[in-house]
Amino acid sequence: MAGDPYAALGVSKTASDAEIKKAYRKIAKSDHPDLNPDPAAAERFKAASAAYDLLKDPEQRRRFDAGEIDDQGQERPQHRYYRQHAEAAGNPYAQEYGFQGDPDLSDVFEDLFGRRGQGAGQGAFRGYRAGSGGGPREADFSMRGQDHRFQLEVDFLTAAKGGKTRISLPDGGDLEVSIPKGAHEGQTIRLKGKGGPGFGKGAPGDAYLTLSVGQHPDFQREGDDIFVTLPISIDEAILGGKVAVPTIDGPVNLTIPKGATSGQKLRLRGRGVNGGDQQVELKVVMPARPDDELTAFMENWRKSHGYDPRAKTRTGG
């Protein structure tokens, strides 16, 4: 039965239970398949008995009228979920979501999913046609080449200042690679088209180099800032003065203030990586062996100028 059970019985929606029963009996009498050989009559009887089954029960009738169940007495689907449609291939509302314009991944994306947009679902995968045997036919088949991933060791200063280095590839060739200024540990560099060859009209894959940056005996780096520990003599510490300090771009004169002390930090603005700073930590270093003159001076000096640098530490010893 399709449609309206009231129509099947030929009654109005406001018909009483008695009217419904009467209408059904009338149809049963005239159209019962055992009495009436006309196939159309059989259809009318079938529809009428289904309608009567539904409407004779007041609760069922109420639920049908309220739209809770359909004319088959089935629960009406309460809700449609768009996600089912939205996720399906060929959804007319499908949108790109950030890879088509991606400088690194647009090729990979298109290779896997084709171009999205105008008339999705159709013409999306030109260049690929499954043969009748199920597999792709050689001549029409296009696939992008494999991406290759490598580790590349870069020395500290090349990473900090930028520069060129070479990498040897597994196939025997080697490549010159430009390391950008301020390259950091774990950064990847993409060499477009330097991966495996493509199939058919497919482009070659890319090579990705993941950098690991080596250590330096003098410099340490945190982001764009360079850290250096600078040894100074006791006279430089007490009297102050200009001292040459190494930076990644060569030595620079640094003014040590009078009365400098170990652990004191001085900043060289803009001397780090890419406009970062260099931080210099001072470290007062004794002469290799205190000579007699210094010892004698200190003995004398202590008598009247002794001080306790541990005054603020609260250790029991």
Added chain:
Amino acid sequence: MTRIYTEAETIAAIDDLTGERLVTFIRARIVQPVQGEAGQMFRETDVARLQLLCDLSDAYDLPEDSLTMVMSLIDQLNTMRGDMRALMQAVAAENDEVRLRIHTLIRDLR
């Protein structure tokens, strides 16, 4: 090094953010700062998120509950995009045979 912002620093860092707005966003749990000793602390992510929230509320006049929904969608999409990126990178680095199989299957499905 990830910087951590106090409530006052956060409000100062974003032009369109007022204390009142911040309270609304936190109450709606659209932003979830970390609880520090000195009160609520905001990570760089939170600050960037608050900037976006202010932009969205201003540009579209979005009430709080709509904003919650929009941000939920944005979060879902971005999480998926991140996963997708990783997956695509992984696939692209596989050898020809594996990629061919994946390729064929995806084109059958989509």
